[in-house]
Amino acid sequence: GAVVSQHPSRVICKSGTSVKIECRSLDFQATTMFWYRQFPKKSLMLMATSNEGSKATYEQGVEKDKFLINHASLTLSTLTVTSAHPEDSSFYICSAPDRHEEQFFGPGTRLTVL
C-alpha cells in the first residue's frame, strides 16, 4: 500500500512555543490530507481537512488560529500548533487518500508540552 510519513515522531516543547508537524505522502500525490488527534485510550478525532492550494477546513470546535495547516504541495501538509500549552499534548496523526481513494495513515507524532 501507499506510504504516509510524519516528522517528527515525537516532540517535547515548552509552553508558549510553536511546533510544526509534517505529513508527507511518499509515493503518491494527495490533494487532500486529514489531520486527527488522539488522546490516550481514545479514538481518533478529526481536526481538519487540508486542501492543496486552498484553505483548510476545520471541524467544529477546533481553533483555526491555534492549529495552522498549510498544504504546501501535492505531497506535503504541515500542522503548526501555535503557542502550545500542556492541554495540547496529544498524539497527532495525518492521513491521505491515494488514487484508489483508500486512506493511508501516518505513524503519528507524539507532542508533549511542558
Place this chain on the structure above:
Amino acid sequence: QQQVKQSPQSLIVQKGGISIINCAYENTAFDYFPWYQQFPGKGPALLIAIRPDVSEKKEGRFTISFNKSAKQFSLHIMDSQPGDSATYFCAARTGGYQKVTFGTGTKLQVIP
C-alpha cells in the same frame, strides 16, 4: 454526535478463539466501512473494508459481516493469536476522498 458506535470497549480472547467486535452506524450516506488495527504508539493500519452492497467479506482470518437493514457491521477474527493484540477501530466514510469517522475502539488482548 457519535455516528459510529462500537462494542465492546475491551475484549480478552484465548489463543485460537474467535474475536468479535460489533459496530453500528446512523448515517445512511456512509458507503464504505473500513476496519483499522492500531498498535500502541503507531498510526492505524487498514485491515479490511467492505461496501454496503456486500454482506460478507473475508481476507485470511479476518471477516466482516454487514447488515445494511440493521445498519450494523462486525469484525470476526478467527484463530486469534497473541500478535493480534491491538486496538481495533471500525470506521465509515461517505465518499472516496472524504474524511473517515471512527468508532470508539476495542482493545483486544489475546492470551496464550
